[in-house]
Amino acid sequence: MNYALDVQHITKSYGKKQAVRDVSFQIQEGEIFGLMGMNGAGKTTILRMLATLLRPDSGDALIAGNSIVKNPEKVRADISYLPDEAGAYKTMTGKNYLKFIAGLYFKEEKEIKLCVALGQEICGLGEALEQKINTYSRGMTRKLVLARTVMTKPKLAILDEPTSGLDVLNSLDIRKTIRRCAEEYGTAFLLSSHHMQEVSSTAHRGAIMKDGQFLAEGTPEELLQQYQAETLEEAFEKAVKSA
Amino acid sequence: MKNLLRKELSELLNKQMLLGLLVSFILIVMLGTVMTSTMTGTLETSGEVHIIDLDQTDFTKQLIAKLQEQEYTVKAVSDTQPYEIILSQQNWDDAAVLPAGMTDLLLNQHKACEINSVTALKSTSTMSLAFAESSSAEAVITTMNSLLSETYLKDDLAFLEKPVSAVSYTVANNKSVQANSAALISSLAVFDQFMPLVLFLLIVLTSQTIITAVAAEKTDKTLETLLASPVPRSVIIGAKMLAALITALIYALVYGGGFLVAMLANVNKTSENIDIGEAFTSLINTQDAIKTLGLQIPFSGWIGVILQLLLTIGIALTASMILGGLVEDAKGSQTASIPILVCTMFPYILSMVSDIRGMGAVRYLLYCIPFTHTFIATSCLRFHDTGLFLGGMAYQILFLAGMAFFALKLYQSDILFTHRFANKREK
Numbered sequence: 001m002n003y004a005l006d007v008q009h010i011t012k013s014y015g016k017k018q019a020v021r022d023v024s025f026q027i028q029e030g031e032i033f034g035l036m037g038m039n040g041a042g043k044t045t046i047l048r049m050l051a052t053l054l055r056p057d058s059g060d061a062l063i064a065g066n067s068i069v070k071n072p073e074k075v076r077a078d079i080s081y082l083p084d085e086a087g088a089y090k091t092m093t094g095k096n097y098l099k100f101i102a103g104l105y106f107k108e109e110k111e112i113k114l115c116v117a118l119g120q121e122i123c124g125l126g127e128a129l130e131q132k133i134n135t136y137s138r139g140m141t142r143k144l145v146l147a148r149t150v151m152t153k154p155k156l157a158i159l160d161e162p163t164s165g166l167d168v169l170n171s172l173d174i175r176k177t178i179r180r181c182a183e184e185y186g187t188a189f190l191l192s193s194h195h196m197q198e199v200s201s202t203a204h205r206g207a208i209m210k211d212g213q214f215l216a217e218g219t220p221e222e223l224l225q226q227y228q229a230e231t232l233e234e235a236f237e238k239a240v241k242s243a
Numbered sequence: 244m245k246n247l248l249r250k251e252l253s254e255l256l257n258k259q260m261l262l263g264l265l266v267s268f269i270l271i272v273m274l275g276t277v278m279t280s281t282m283t284g285t286l287e288t289s290g291e292v293h294i295i296d297l298d299q300t301d302f303t304k305q306l307i308a309k310l311q312e313q314e315y316t317v318k319a320v321s322d323t324q325p326y327e328i329i330l331s332q333q334n335w336d337d338a339a340v341l342p343a344g345m346t347d348l349l350l351n352q353h354k355a356c357e358i359n360s361v362t363a364l365k366s367t368s369t370m371s372l373a374f375a376e377s378s379s380a381e382a383v384i385t386t387m388n389s390l391l392s393e394t395y396l397k398d399d400l401a402f403l404e405k406p407v408s409a410v411s412y413t414v415a416n417n418k419s420v421q422a423n424s425a426a427l428i429s430s431l432a433v434f435d436q437f438m439p440l441v442l443f444l445l446i447v448l449t450s451q452t453i454i455t456a457v458a459a460e461k462t463d464k465t466l467e468t469l470l471a472s473p474v475p476r477s478v479i480i481g482a483k484m485l486a487a488l489i490t491a492l493i494y495a496l497v498y499g500g501g502f503l504v505a506m507l508a509n510v511n512k513t514s515e516n517i518d519i520g521e522a523f524t525s526l527i528n529t530q531d532a533i534k535t536l537g538l539q540i541p542f543s544g545w546i547g548v549i550l551q552l553l554l555t556i557g558i559a560l561t562a563s564m565i566l567g568g569l570v571e572d573a574k575g576s577q578t579a580s581i582p583i584l585v586c587t588m589f590p591y592i593l594s595m596v597s598d599i600r601g602m603g604a605v606r607y608l609l610y611c612i613p614f615t616h617t618f619i620a621t622s623c624l625r626f627h628d629t630g631l632f633l634g635g636m637a638y639q640i641l642f643l644a645g646m647a648f649f650a651l652k653l654y655q656s657d658i659l660f661t662h663r664f665a666n667k668r669e670k
Contacts, residue, residue, distance in 0.1 A: 014661055051471040054657045073473070081471035087463035091254055103246035104472040158471075 002065070004029045004156050004188030005050070010059035012045050012212075019045040021212040022059070027156070027205075030182050032189040034199035036236055037209030043192035044084065045212075047158050050190065051081035064155040077105075080154035084161040084192075086145050094129035094136070094144050095120070101148040115151050122177055123147035139170035146174055150181045157181070159191040163198060175202045196232035208239045215239045244478050251486030255452060256493075268497050292379045293338040294319040295329060295361075300346040302390075309386050326361045337362045339383040349391065358383060415536040416627050422532035431538065435621045436595065438548065441495050442617055443591045445556055449491040450563040450583040456483060457567025458576035467660075476654045484560040491556070537627065544624040547632065548617075554639040555617040559583060561646040568653050571662060590615035600628060610635070613642045 005027040012020040020042045027033045035043045048054040050061055052072040060067050066074040088097050095116070102115035120129060123143045133141065142162075149157055162178070163171040179202060181187050193199050199206045200220045207217040216226055216239050229235035292315045296303050299321055310317045322329050330338060340359035348356045360380030413424040460466035469479055533539055540548070566579040590612055593599055599606055599619050609615045616635025623632035653659060 048467075048660065051467070053467060053470055053660055073475070076471060077473040079471065081467065083464040083467045085464065086468060087465060089250065089254060089465060090463075091257055092250070100246060100250050101468075101472075104469075104474050 002029075003027060003062070004031070005033075005061065005063055005190060007046075007050070007061040008059055010046070010049060010056040010061060012042075012049060012054060012057050019212050020049070020056075023212070023214055024059075025207060025214065025217060027188045027190060029155070029188055030186040031205065032178060032182050032191065032203045034203035034206035035190070035192040035209055036194075036196060036199055036206055036232075037192075038194075038240070041209040042212035043209060044160055047081070047160050047190065047192060050156070051079060051158050052076055053081075078155040079158060080149045080152055080156075081158045082145055082149040082160060082162060084164060086160075088133045088141060088145055088148075090134040091132065093132055094123070094125055094140075097133060097144065098123075098129070098148055098151065102151070105152045118153075119147040119151035122151055122181070124173075139166055142166055142170065142174065143177075146177060150177070150185070150187060153185045154187055156188045156190065159189060161193060162191055163193070163195070171198070178202055196236055200232045208236055210240050210243050215243050244482055247474065247479060247482035248486055251456070251482055252489065254456070255486055255490040260490075264493070264497055290314070291316045291318065292382045293333065293335045294379065294383065295326075295338050295340040296321045297323065297343045298341045298345045302346040302350060303341055306341075306383070306387055306390060309390055310382060313382075313386065315382060326359075330361065330363050335363070337379045339380040341383075350394075358387075413532065413536065415538060415625075418536050420532045420535045422536075427532060427536075427538070430533065431625070435625075438552070438621060439591055439594055439618050441498075442552060442555060442614075443587060444498050445491050445495045445552075446559040446587045446614065447580075447584065448494050449487045449556060450559050450566075450580045452487045452490055453483065453560060453563035454567040454570065454576045454579045455573070456487070457564065458570045458573045458579070461570070462573045470654070470659075477651055480564055480650060480654055484557075484564060487560060487563075488556060538625045540621060540624045547636065548620045548624070551617040551620050551636055551639060554636065554643055555614050557643050558613050558639065558646060559587075561643065561650050564650045565646065565653055568650075568659050569662065586612045587614050590618045594618040594622070598622070600626075600631065610638075613639045 003026045005025075007023060007025050009022050009024050010020060011018065011022055023042075023046060025033070035046065037043050045054065049056050050063065050068060052068055052075055056069065060069050062068075063075045064078040066078065068075050089100070092100065098116045098119040099112065102112040102119070106112050106115055123129070123146070125140060125143060128136070128140060129144075133144070136144065146159075146162060149159065157178075159178070163174050166174065175198065178189055178191070182189055189203075191199075191203070203220070205217070205219050206223065208215045208223070216223055216235075218226065220232055223232060223235045223239075224230070227235040227238040229238060292310055294303075294307065294317060296307075296319050307317050307319055318333070318335070320329060320333065324332075326338070326340070330336075338361045340361060342356070342358065345356050345358065348354050358380065412419050413422045413427055457466070460469070470476065562583055563580070566582070567576065570576050570579045590599065590609055591614075593602075593609065594615075599609055599615065600622065602609070616632075616639055620632060620635070623629070623635070
């Protein structure tokens with residue numbers, strides 16, 4: 001089967017500390033996969049390795065068939081990465097920021113215009129896009145950077161804590177956008193989150209992480225069944241405490 | 244590249260920066276004007292002689308007349324009050340005091356005498372140091388000695404009035420010419436001191452700009468977005484460096500231009516109205532002595548100097564990209580530029596106050612700093628040290644290549660985010 005993402009036994013250490021230990025998993029086209037874990041569990045390290053910012057100590061991952069170790073340049077054309085609490089260039093207007101990002105991915109003016117139009121539509125900021133980003137609220141900035149992440153229609157979108165620090169309504173908007181892009185454009189999503197609710201309501205599948213390892217992996221229903229829990233929070237608690 | 248460069252420039256060349264630049268330019272022009280008027284004022288006052296005449300004889304009147312003949316403006320009083328009161332009342336900065344009985348001592352008793360030289364100390368500035376001695380007393384002594392010589396020396400002994408004088412010769416590049424070396428230095432210094440000043444400004448500004456920009460991108464996590472995009476890392480680094488270079492050149496043109504105006508104004512300070520064009524012409528048509536001594540730099544030499552200038556800026560930019568990449572956040576950027584500042588300040592200051600090429604063993608240590616070669620470039624060319632000039636340029640090319648390679652490796656490695664050297668990948 002051709003996966004959007006095929007992670008094969010990746011490991012990563014920072015000095016003596018092993019941040020990620022022999023992790024393998026796959027994501028299909030249009031699938032949303034959630035990584036759940038406490039701070040320091042290794043979620044961000046996995047995301048950064050897949051975004052080609054960090055190099056795995058061993059193992060590999062194929063994104064749309066390209067190796068993150070051997071062909072990171074090719075991988076970057078198929079991915080889009082949204083870091084945790086990522087900002088945007090504050091002196092730019094929202095629209096110019098979308099144009100700038102589109103210019104990194106496309107050369108033809110026509111393609112850039114289409115990409116920006118999609119970004120404008122996804123973020124739903126309307127006339128505020130003509131204002132400078134330094135006038136935006138946290139929620140508006142997050143919607144803008146999420147729009148720039150998905151407007152290029154990447155094969156894999158990597159989102160680190162996409163709703164952290166946002167209120168309920170903004171969080172719901174972001175989750176809806178993620179699901180819509182996965183369905184409409186076939187974009188595969190890999191997201192990390194502290195919020196079990198976010199994963200259960202957004203992701204098709206997920207994994208519980210501790211100390212750089214996967215403790216469990218499956219659909220929300222499978223995880224509930226595996227730990228005989230009512231909610232994902234409960235399943236997470238049982239998984240982490242029993243490990 | 245165009246897209247990235249536009250973004251970098253839009254961040255660096257904003258309204259605040261342009262406003263700051265305009266204010267700086269106005270301040271520099273004002274400073275230059277104040278300096279020039281101060282110099283002119285000082286020159287005007289130096290034509291005045293203040294005398295406290297407590298002797299009041301025909302000889303002292305003759306002295307005053309002689310001073311006036313020499314186009315001094317003489318202001319004399321015969322007040323016996325304390326000096327501080329007289330200077331304050333007359334609003335003088337200095338005075339020469341001719342004591343009572345002076346004429347009798349000189350003309351009748353044929354004995355040497357002393358006059359009092361009074362100077363008002365108003366500040367401890369460098370400028371006041373230059374005028375620490377009373378110019379009135381100096382003028383009075385010279386004129387009085389001349390007057391006494393005229394009185395006592397007969398025609399055939401008149402040469403004794405000025406029995407020995409010196410004709411200055413300057414030797415350089417195995418040639419000698421009749422010229423005052425101080426005059427040659429001040430003529431050449433306009434260019435030789437202007438270029439290092441511009442270079443110093445460029446290095447400091449570009450390095451600070453780059454380090455701050457990279458650190459800010461790290462803090463905002465926009466760097467991660469850029470590095471995960473399909474744009475080659477070399478283009479990302481190149482766009483940032485080019486934008487910083489353009490910004491720094493604008494700064495250097497404004498600041499350096501202002502300083503050049505001030506320097507040229509000082510060179511031409513004797514003219515009432517400072518005409519920059521005239522000053523330039525007088526500089527370009529430097530004395531024949533410079534040509535005779537081979538101190539002029541040929542056109543190809545200036546091309547070499549510009550190349551060294553560009554190499555140095557390239558090294559500073561690349562080093563800043565590396566330092567910016569190694570800092571963890573915006574706070575760290577404040578101290579990250581210190582190594583570049585130190586490596587710039589040492590050769591800059593030393594090249595201004597001394598001849599680095601003649602500094603014994605320590606010069607080799609300075610030659611290790613690639614910036615040094617540009618600071619001494621004009622000196623090398625003027626004194627025909629072509630080997631050192633070309634060797635320095637070759638060293639700068641190698642240094643830049645090494646730094647660029649290291650910068651590219653850094654931006655392709657984990658260190659940017661982990662601040663640790665990467666573990667070796669297991670086979």
